[in-house]
Amino acid sequence: MHAALRPRRTALVAVVCAALALGTTACARFSADPESAGPFGELTGAQIVNEAFTATKTAKSLTVDVDLRSPGEPTKGYLSLDSRGKCAGTLTMGTVDTAELIKADAENVYLRFDEAFLREQVKDESPEVQEATIKEMKGRWVKSPVSDPDSKDMLALCDLKKLLGDFDPGASGIVKGAETTVDGQEALTLTESDGDGESSTVYVATEGTPYLLKIVTKGGDEPGTITFSKYGKPVEAKVPAAKDVVTTD
Numbered sequence: 001m002h003a004a005l006r007p008r009r010t011a012l013v014a015v016v017c018a019a020l021a022l023g024t025t026a027c028a029r030f031s032a033d034p035e036s037a038g039p040f041g042e043l044t045g046a047q048i049v050n051e052a053f054t055a056t057k058t059a060k061s062l063t064v065d066v067d068l069r070s071p072g073e074p075t076k077g078y079l080s081l082d083s084r085g086k087c088a089g090t091l092t093m094g095t096v097d098t099a100e101l102i103k104a105d106a107e108n109v110y111l112r113f114d115e116a117f118l119r120e121q122v123k124d125e126s127p128e129v130q131e132a133t134i135k136e137m138k139g140r141w142v143k144s145p146v147s148d149p150d151s152k153d154m155l156a157l158c159d160l161k162k163l164l165g166d167f168d169p170g171a172s173g174i175v176k177g178a179e180t181t182v183d184g185q186e187a188l189t190l191t192e193s194d195g196d197g198e199s200s201t202v203y204v205a206t207e208g209t210p211y212l213l214k215i216v217t218k219g220g221d222e223p224g225t226i227t228f229s230k231y232g233k234p235v236e237a238k239v240p241a242a243k244d245v246v247t248t249d
Contacts, residue, residue, distance in 0.1 A: 039206035045174030045190045052204040056212045056228065057164050059083070063230040064157055069223050077157050080235045087158035088237040093117075102141070103158055104237045109151045110141040110245065141240045143247045164212075179206065182213040183229060196220075 040048050056062070061082035068075040079089030079101065087103040097117040102110040113121075118137055122130045144151045157163060177189035186206045193199040198220035203213040215226045 039179065039186075039188055040176075040210075045176045045192075046172065048176070048188065048204055048210070049174055049190055049202055051210050052202065052212045053164055055209050057161055059160070059211065059231050061231070061233055061235055062160070062211075062228055063089075063233070064160075064163070065225075065227040065229070066157060067225045070221070079157050080230065080233070080237075081158050081160060082235045083160075085158075086235040086237040087155065088235060091154065091157075099154070100141075101154060101158075102237050102240065103146065103155060104239045107146060108143055108239075109146050109155060110143055110240055111154060112139070112141045112240075113137065137246065139244070141245045143245050174202075177201070182227070185213055187213050194220075 043051075061080070063080040064077070066075070066077040073094050075094075076092040077089065079087055079091075081087040085103065085106050088101060090098060090100050092098045096114075097120055098114045099117055100112040104110075115134060115138055118134055119130065122133045125133070146152070146155065174190050174192045177191055180187055180189060180203070182203050187203040188206050189201055189203055191199055191201045196219075198218065200215060200217045202215050205211045205213055209231070211231055212228045214228065217223055217225075
């Protein structure tokens with residue numbers, strides 16, 4: 001379960017890649033003997049994790065809450081996304097730099113930066129330029145095409161299939177643990193350790209669809225938590241009013 005930390009704007013996805021190193025075996029349906037111990041019968045830990053990833057990838061919509069506690073640059077993201085490409089939420093890079101994000105269609109993304117983020121971007125400019133930029137940009141949305149490299153970096157958490165697609169298939173040693181709850185939902189814990197002090201624990205819903213509810217990675221260079229919630233809830237991603245938008249050019 002190792003993944004290199006990404007540069008500034010792609011650091012958000014690093015914890016995902018680290019956590020998704022949990023391996024899987026061939027897909028197995030939840031049809032084990034109902035009298036077997038535990039909510040998933042005699043399915044192995046790897047089989048349960050595989051089912052959870054498969055179910056989550058096909059969700060129509062959900063919310064992802066990422067908290068990457070890297071010592072170099074802590075990063076957080078709280079984004080709602082759906083299978084039609086809509087995405088909305090907030091991203092925080094470092095301890096203070098926060099940006100709001102709206103992606104209402106497949107063409108453009110809108111970003112609104114807080115003052116700390118704006119000042120970081122123009123810190124090498126003259127005081128006059130800094131203040132003029134803050135006055136012009138504060139509270140307004142920057143419109144960019146989704147094809148722009150910077151936009152792609154900021155949208156790293158908005159593609160669920162890519163988010164969940166970067167894990168190591170075929171690994172073993174995933175251990176079924178205790179039953180618990182995540183935000184009031186019944187869940188089973190499954191854990192894998194690498195022997196060097198790093199471990200990842202997956203929490204899988206035991207009632208209804210076996211969705212991922214949380215992934216917690218401890219130790220190593222990329223400790224952090226990813227929480228999955230609001231499955232099936234509509235994503236509120238509306239294009240901002242024209243008077244509140246500036247373009248990148």
